[in-house]
Amino acid sequence: MKQSFLTSTTSKFILAILLVFGLSFTTKADIIRLVVKEDRASCTGVAPQTCYQVKYKNSKDWELFYSNIEGFKYKAGYRYVLQVIRTKRANVPADASAYTYKLKKILKKQKMPQHAGVWSFVTKHKWKLIQMNGLTQENSPAYIVFDKVKGRISGNAGCNGFFGAYEKGNEMIRFKQLGSTLMACPDEGRNKLEHDFMQLLSGNTFKYDVADQTLNLYQGERLVLMFGITDQDK
CATH class of the missing domain: 2.40.50 (OB fold (Dihydrolipoamide Acetyltransferase, E2P))
Incomplete structure (x- = not known):
């Protein structure tokens, strides 16, 4: 009986050791x-x-x-x-x-040296909104276009067209003097998109980078707006 108890106790001890070492191994x-x-x-x-x-x-x-x-x-x-x-x-x-x-x-x-053509690349394309504040924008009508010569932007915020100016520094961009058309927006989803998008852009400064086919705008280290490249005529 005593031997059986010792065997059982030893087995449990060995099992405990194996579990500890097993856990340590998986979290090494x-x-x-x-x-x-x-x-x-x-x-x-x-x-x-x-x-x-x-x-x-x-x-x-x-x-x-x-x-x-x-x-x-x-x-x-x-x-x-x-x-x-x-x-x-x-x-x-x-x-x-x-x-x-x-x-x-x-x-x-x-x-690393910046490529002089990065901003020229941005201004040659139309950029469709694909993510805002971490939420994917499925089939979003919102987009933005940059005029490099005039320092102006234009686009669509959801229902209405918008326009304004931008200032660009080293890896930074600021949007200002934004306005829009005043067409009624009966679609509730588009109306909310337009409100949030314009509120996020208006008067704010962002860090930006261009990654492959996306234009990304950050506040601090947080990605707040992501645009995907699309054709100018669409």
Whole structure:
């Protein structure tokens, strides 16, 4: 009887040890080196968004990075070399990365030369609203067009056309003197879209970047407006 009790106790102890070591193994952290590109790229997770472009130790090409890096304050226009603590999740939530990432150290931060043609590229296209304050805008009628010579903008906010001026600095853009036509908007959804869109633009300053086929506007580090490239004549 005593031997049976000892065997049972020993088995439970061994099982507990295995569980502890098993859990430790699944949540083991390692330190990796990441190169983060100076501009982000459009990508699609749960919704359209922008992702870091990174290179790992053995990467030949830039890869999309869908996760966040805790403690990392990214600024467009700079290329970073990072030491990152990567930890494997014990329980992976749906639509989430198998790892969490935390900044250990910035090894290098280098200002990259801006391409003179970036803003020329923006002004050559019509930009359709595809995301606002984190919400995807399905079949949105809202769009914006930039006049590089006059420093003016025009477009549609949902029901009404709008117009105004903009000032552009280094990676920053400010919208001012906005106005619109006064057509009645019986569609409740479009009316709300127009109100929120115009309120967000009017008198505000944004950081911007161009990632592949998207024009992205930020307040602080938060992406508030995303526009997708479309044809001028549509």
